[in-house]
Amino acid sequence: MELWSLGFDLILTPLALALIFSGVCVGMVFGAIPGMSATMAIALFLPMTFGLDPVMALALLVALFVGGISGGLIPAILINIPGTASSIATTFDGYPMTQRGEAGQALRIGVLFSFLGAVLGCLALFFLAPPLADLALGFGTFEYFSISVFALTLVAGLAGTSLIKGLASAALGLLLAMIGIAPIDGTKRFTLGIPDFDAGLALLPVLLGLFAVSEILKEAENLCREKKTPPAAFAMPRLFAMSWRAFTSQGVNLIRSSAIGIGIGLLPGVGSGTSNLLAYLAAKNSSKTPEAFGTGIADGLVASESSNNAGVGAAMIPLITLGIPGDTVTAMLLGGFLIHGIxxxxxxxxxxxxxxYAIFVALLVANVMMLLLGYFGIRQFVKLLAVPRQYLLPIVMVMCVIGSFALNNRMFDVYTLIAFGAFGYVMLKFQYPFPPLILGFILGPMIEQNMRSALMTTRGSFLPFFERPVSAFFLTLAIAYVAATLWRTLRRS
Amino acid sequence: MRAAFRDIASGLFLLLLAIVLYLTARAIPARFPIGVDSGFLPEVVTTALGGLAAIIIYQGVRRSGKDRPEEDTNAPVSSRVGFTLALILGYCAGLSLVGFLPATLVFLTLQIYLLSPNAERSWKMAGAISVITTISVYALFTFAFGLVLPSTGIW
Structure with missing residues (x-):
């Protein structure tokens, strides 16, 4: 309780509240504009956090995360284009409601159940993270190695359409992490004799290059192709968009969908892009009137929006307790932690x-602000759909350059940013997923350090990795998962 | 781009990369007598990468002849991406040569103009947004956050 009180003291200050408010606003704007994302919003704001205290910086980044995921429902409901992958299923019933002239009602239902799902996700974080962290304290080099390998294989398999390409991407990430001085004995590897490579590649330029710069290049391609879709006009509904009876009838749907969102959020690599679809399907399959789904009913909206927002809190659990990011947004958040030396x-x-605990409180406050902003400021956010991306994207690029340069005050990191931007664009074109590469890059040092430390104690024997229960469990899962997926792939081809 | 070509080309690139890196990893001197040395994991990962590249090539070869060409990316699209990349590279060079303020001003103006749809292109608009953004960003990071931005001593 003392830590909770400290957390509240740190967050309930004018500066922190202002930062969280701004973060939610900007995040919602990024989430609302198709093609922009929570990852990009965090990329934009990372350099600004250099000058902030770590608590303030992380509060801002968490708020951007919450806003970015929530904002996706606005275009999904109004113009049938999901702002983010986490709102794909929102279009199924949200847009038909708009076509019936019920856009305002759909938006308010979406925002309300986004909030409720997020609260359930936060509760999962509050209750699961501390005991998991206690459990993880007992982990040694064997367990960390095995958990890291498991996370990497899971992300490799789930992030894209092909396990093989996912694994190749993860292998590239591991190799990139090996550039520089090796752990344990300090041998230089893959440095090409260039002194700048001795310290290895910094995480931030690699992340920004892959996720932001490559996205800018992709958008440069798309901007000249796309046709503009004018936002739908809508009338504001009454304050509570549904009756008490209709609200309570969504209880089971809310809990089931949030549980799916939390479960998926906990797993590395799956993300809210999948959970909203799974929750929608689960709601449809358990409904007495499945044929009504897709015609504009609240059940579909509730399922999609509560699951994707529940995943926000859950995705923070592996990040905070194990230092393992589950998806691209949490990888960006990890970057935020690391640049502040945490x-x-x-x-x-x-x-x-x-x-x-300050992060926990910030997450809760950000969700309350998201509810208020979404409920009372929805009309303003709708107008933002008209903001031209050709103005935003170059500004994001400048911010990425500043962020990369400010890391070590050297142009080498800026060149790394550009190189990975171009590399990321090529990966997109050749359909190689990013998340395994990033996770391989982040987990590479952890995997190697723990593996080599463990093998020093076993004098080179790998058997003890399978003799310790936690290590054996995760390694067996990883091997079984890769083998099963490979078997399925080979049978299909 | 055909999916088969995509797989074969990327697979060949990865295979070549894996071979080069494997040979480099083999040359890493063994310094540690207990456990494994610094070359062990690179050798394992490059071997795995080579194997995966071979499977990607195999899948591409099997697919070739069966798949239809996908939507063709037309020349204006490619040139727009090429110009954007060239502008970004020019911006980086500009940062070292003339400093943050002029380089950012020029980059933003050109990039906004380039990304705008033909019917909405306006030098005035692009210039106005660039001036406001550049000065705001410079003031925010330099005076409010105290960060060092790329400079040449003049700007």
């Missing part, structure tokens, strides 16, 4: 407990 993991609760 290493997420089980020790974070002991070394920097007040920071962890």
């Amino acid at each position: 290493q997420p993991g089980p020790l974070l609760f002991q070394i920097n407990g007040e920071l962890v």
Whole structure:
């Protein structure tokens, strides 16, 4: 309770509240504009956090995350284009409601159940993260190695359409992480004799290059192709968009969909892009009137929006307790932690407990602000759909350059940013997924350090990895998952 | 681009990369007597990458002749991406040569103009947004956050 109180003290200050408010606003704008995302919003704001205290910086980044996921429902409902992948299923019933002239009602239902799903996700975070961190304190090199390998294989398999390409992407990420001085014995690897490579590649330029710069290049391609869709006009509904009876009838749907969102959010690599579809299908399959789905009913909206927002809190659990990001947005958040000298993991609760609880409180406050902004400011957000992306994207590029340069005050990091932007664009064109590469890059040092430390104690024997229960469990899962997916792929081809 | 071509070309590139990196990894000197040395994991990962590249090539070869060409990317699209990349590279060079303010001003103006649909292109609009953004960003990061931005001593 003392840590909760400290967390509230740190967040309930005018500056923190202003930052969270701005973060939710900007996040919702980015989520609302198709082609922009929460990842891009965080990329834009990372350089601004250099000058901030770590608590303020992370509060801002968490608020951007919440806003970015929530904002996707606006274009999904109004123009039938999901602002983010997490709102794909929102279009199924949201847009038919708009066509019936019920856009305002659909938006308010979406926002309300986004909030409720997010609260359930936060509860999962509050109750699961501390015991998981305690459990993780007992982990040694064997367990960390096995969990990292498991996370990497899972992301490789689920992030794209092909497991093989996902694994190749993960292998590239691991190799990129090996550039520089090796752990344990300090041998230089793959440095090409260039001194700038000795310290390895910095995470931030690699992340920004892959996710922001490549996206700008992709958008440069799309901007000249797309046709403009004017936002639909709508009338504001009454304050509560549904009757009490209709609201309570969504209880089971809310809990089931949020549970799906939390479960998916916990798994690395799957993300809210999948959970909203799964929750929609689950709601449809368990409905007495499945044929009504897709015609504009609240059940579909509730399922999609509560599941994707529940995943926000859940996605923070592996990040905070193990230091393992589950998706691109949490990888960006990890970048935010690292640039402020904070290493997420089980020790974070002991070394920097007040920071962890400040993040919890920030998440809760951001969700309340999202509800208020979504409920009362929806008309303004709708107008933002008309903001031309050709003005926003170059500004994002400038911010990425500043962020990369400010990291070490050297142009090498800017060149890294550009190189990975171009590389990311090529990966997009050749349909190789990014998340495995990023996770391989982040987990590479963790995997190698733990593997080599463990093998030093076993004098080179790999058997003990299968003799310790937690390590054996995760390694077996990883092997079984890869084998099963490969078998399916080979049978199909 | 055909899916088969995409797989074969990327697979060949990855295979070549895996071979080069494997040979480099083999040359890493063994310095540690206990456990495994620094070359072990690179060798394992490059071997895996080579194997995966071979499977990607195999899948591409099997698919060739069966798949239809996908939507063709027309020349204006490619040139727009090429110009954008060239502008970004020019911007980086400009940062070292003339400093943040002029380089950002020129980059934003050209990039906004380039990305705008033909019917909406306006030098005035692009210029106005660039001036406001550049000055605001410079003031925010330099005076409010105290960050060092790329400079040449003049700007």
